[in-house]
Amino acid sequence: MSGLNNNGSLKPSVLVIGAGAIGALYGSVLARQGARVSVVCRSDYDAVSGNGYAIKSKSLGDHVFKPERVLRRVADYSPAPDYLIVAVKVLEGEDRVGLMRPAVGRTTVIVLLENGIDIEPEIVQAFPGHEVLSCLAYVAASRLEHGQIVHHSYGHLVLGKFPAGATPAATRLGALWEAGGINCKITENVAAARWQKAVWNTVFNPLSVLGGVLTTAEMLSSPAAEAFVREGMNEVCAVAAAAGYPVPPDLPQRHIDGTRAMPPYKTSMALDYENRRPLEVEAILGNVVRAGRRAGVPMPVLESLYAMTKMVEHKARSH
Amino acid sequence: MSGLNNNGSLKPSVLVIGAGAIGALYGSVLARQGARVSVVCRSDYDAVSGNGYAIKSKSLGDHVFKPERVLRRVADYSPAPDYLIVAVKVLEGEDRVGLMRPAVGRTTVIVLLENGIDIEPEIVQAFPGHEVLSCLAYVAASRLEHGQIVHHSYGHLVLGKFPAGATPAATRLGALWEAGGINCKITENVAAARWQKAVWNTVFNPLSVLGGVLTTAEMLSSPAAEAFVREGMNEVCAVAAAAGYPVPPDLPQRHIDGTRAMPPYKTSMALDYENRRPLEVEAILGNVVRAGRRAGVPMPVLESLYAMTKMVEHKARSH
Numbered sequence: 001m002s003g004l005n006n007n008g009s010l011k012p013s014v015l016v017i018g019a020g021a022i023g024a025l026y027g028s029v030l031a032r033q034g035a036r037v038s039v040v041c042r043s044d045y046d047a048v049s050g051n052g053y054a055i056k057s058k059s060l061g062d063h064v065f066k067p068e069r070v071l072r073r074v075a076d077y078s079p080a081p082d083y084l085i086v087a088v089k090v091l092e093g094e095d096r097v098g099l100m101r102p103a104v105g106r107t108t109v110i111v112l113l114e115n116g117i118d119i120e121p122e123i124v125q126a127f128p129g130h131e132v133l134s135c136l137a138y139v140a141a142s143r144l145e146h147g148q149i150v151h152h153s154y155g156h157l158v159l160g161k162f163p164a165g166a167t168p169a170a171t172r173l174g175a176l177w178e179a180g181g182i183n184c185k186i187t188e189n190v191a192a193a194r195w196q197k198a199v200w201n202t203v204f205n206p207l208s209v210l211g212g213v214l215t216t217a218e219m220l221s222s223p224a225a226e227a228f229v230r231e232g233m234n235e236v237c238a239v240a241a242a243a244g245y246p247v248p249p250d251l252p253q254r255h256i257d258g259t260r261a262m263p264p265y266k267t268s269m270a271l272d273y274e275n276r277r278p279l280e281v282e283a284i285l286g287n288v289v290r291a292g293r294r295a296g297v298p299m300p301v302l303e304s305l306y307a308m309t310k311m312v313e314h315k316a317r318s319h
Numbered sequence: 320m321s322g323l324n325n326n327g328s329l330k331p332s333v334l335v336i337g338a339g340a341i342g343a344l345y346g347s348v349l350a351r352q353g354a355r356v357s358v359v360c361r362s363d364y365d366a367v368s369g370n371g372y373a374i375k376s377k378s379l380g381d382h383v384f385k386p387e388r389v390l391r392r393v394a395d396y397s398p399a400p401d402y403l404i405v406a407v408k409v410l411e412g413e414d415r416v417g418l419m420r421p422a423v424g425r426t427t428v429i430v431l432l433e434n435g436i437d438i439e440p441e442i443v444q445a446f447p448g449h450e451v452l453s454c455l456a457y458v459a460a461s462r463l464e465h466g467q468i469v470h471h472s473y474g475h476l477v478l479g480k481f482p483a484g485a486t487p488a489a490t491r492l493g494a495l496w497e498a499g500g501i502n503c504k505i506t507e508n509v510a511a512a513r514w515q516k517a518v519w520n521t522v523f524n525p526l527s528v529l530g531g532v533l534t535t536a537e538m539l540s541s542p543a544a545e546a547f548v549r550e551g552m553n554e555v556c557a558v559a560a561a562a563g564y565p566v567p568p569d570l571p572q573r574h575i576d577g578t579r580a581m582p583p584y585k586t587s588m589a590l591d592y593e594n595r596r597p598l599e600v601e602a603i604l605g606n607v608v609r610a611g612r613r614a615g616v617p618m619p620v621l622e623s624l625y626a627m628t629k630m631v632e633h634k635a636r637s638h
Contacts, residue, residue, distance in 0.1 A: 212531030228626035300619030
């Protein structure tokens with residue numbers, strides 16, 4: 001089995017489930033550092049199994065990523081990997097646990113490279129005794145068709161054991177990413193980091209979809225627009241604090257200033273919406289709203305965003 | 320001049336400014352009852368001056384409306400009409416007063432056949448001593464190109480002097496519409512009627528634009544969606560009460576039930592958005608929000624809708 005590798009090998013076996021832009025990009029970096037990286041991919045199977053991924057990236061260089069193995073189904077992979085990187089979207093009705101289960105061996109470390117809040121407890125409960133790492137990607141990347149990935153900008157990761165702790169398995173994985181040119185911060189408190197990211201995500205993602213796709217610049221196009229964004233972000237901060245993860249009070253302003261400094265940008269939810277893919281409404285927004293309701297936090301902006309985004313999602317599904 | 324007609328003639332002279340779907344439809348009914356109806360139209364001038372309007376309507380019958388005169392500019396019309404029907408959109412930066420002024424004679428009665436709240440005071444102030452009628456149309460109608468108008472359904476009017484009073488001039492005009500098959504209610508309190516209509520308009524119009532055009536059915540697609548709509552409507556009710564025009568407490572539910580009973584419907588703002596026309600954000604939503612702010616009414620749903628609709632409008636304008 002694979003225990004040996006998690007005890008120190010620099011060439012661990014890695015299986016990436018959901019190898020879209022994010023999974024393929026970060027998997028390729030591990031592979032270039034010698035990790036034995038396989039992928040499960042459904043829609044792009046033919047292209048990827050033939051030619052691998054063609055990755056365009058300024059910071060990492062354009063390159064082709066040929067996974068060790070390309071699989072149609074998780075169950076086709078054995079023995080169990082050292083690291084199972086789960087990069088599928090977190091969607092209502094998708095059985096992530098069932099999807100992962102065939103690849104979770106005794107010593108497999110699970111890495112959730114996904115967006116959202118409260119996306120880990122279900123996995124921790126389903127795989128007791130397993131180490132679950134939670135990983136946040138700050139990256140602009142998109143998948144074109146046929147295994148073509150574009151890494152537009154950014155790329156740093158924050159990684160840690162959920163809900164807290166910096167473990168050797170995290171450190172080893174992070175070291176591979178670092179060696180491959182990805183800034184990867186190992187954190188003692190990844191749940192708190194996830195809430196900090198949520199302050200941005202929870203507002204900008206749904207808002208970008210309302211109004212038929214708004215860029216970050218369009219969501220900050222006037223003082224009133226910025227005030228609305230800030231109000232939403234302040235509500236996320238209040239929910240985060242109530243959930244036990246207070247964020248720095250200047251975080252909304254830093255997020256807004258940082259976003260203004262970026263080129264106009266389409267959120268992941270806006271890209272999903274434009275490409276008629278399912279939206280991660282529950283993981284990104286619904287779970288925050290539910291956390292706020294449990295704690296009795298007033299959040300009129302988030303409730304409004306949630307109600308409207310659900311209408312849009314419902315319409316998109318029924319077309 | 321035209322005083323005689325306003326003292327009793329059944330064949331008054333009428334000038335319609337902004338003869339889109341609404342202006343042309345209601346103008347045509349007056350013309351069929353013998354009124355001498357002229358129109359000022361800009362975009363459709365060539366088609367309308369040649370062939371008139373081709374109006375498709377189940378309840379009124381398909382017919383052609385040939386205005387007495389078709390004009391490019393208001394100043395080309397003289398003498399001043401008995402009734403000046405203003406059916407232009409109420410948009411920021413549009414000088415309605417300047418547009419109307421050349422056609423407002425000493426005894427001209429001004430009829431505002433337009434959407435929105437607080438759209439009358441500017442006109443009343445600009446034309447002191449003139450009777451200003453405010454008219455609400457409950458109608459689904461749209462303009463295709465080249466003078467073609469489709470009257471989909473409904474059509475009743477509510478008409479009265481602004482801010483209050485049922486005058487002889489209103490009664491005479493309403494009688495012509497009634498004779499032509501349009502249910503026209505003369506009201507003693509048209510400002511209150513406008514607030515009642517606003518309970519529907521202020522929520523459904525902007526919401527229909529957010530999310531890339533939602534129909535009424537899509538805005539009521541779940542209990543949570545309906546709850547959101549109701550919350551917004553309740554906020555409009557609170558603003559209306561603070562403005563001195565309390566509405567019946569069951570009005571939001573009646574609006575919702577009535578809307579559910581209708582076929583899925585696109586609001587006027589959704590149609591404007593789809594057709595890349597300017598949106599009446601300020602008349603329909605902004606004026607309600609400002610009235611609420613003046614009175615200190617909490618209205619988080621309306622504030623959210625307003626902030627987001629302005630972002631969408633800003634984006635649409637800059638494209």
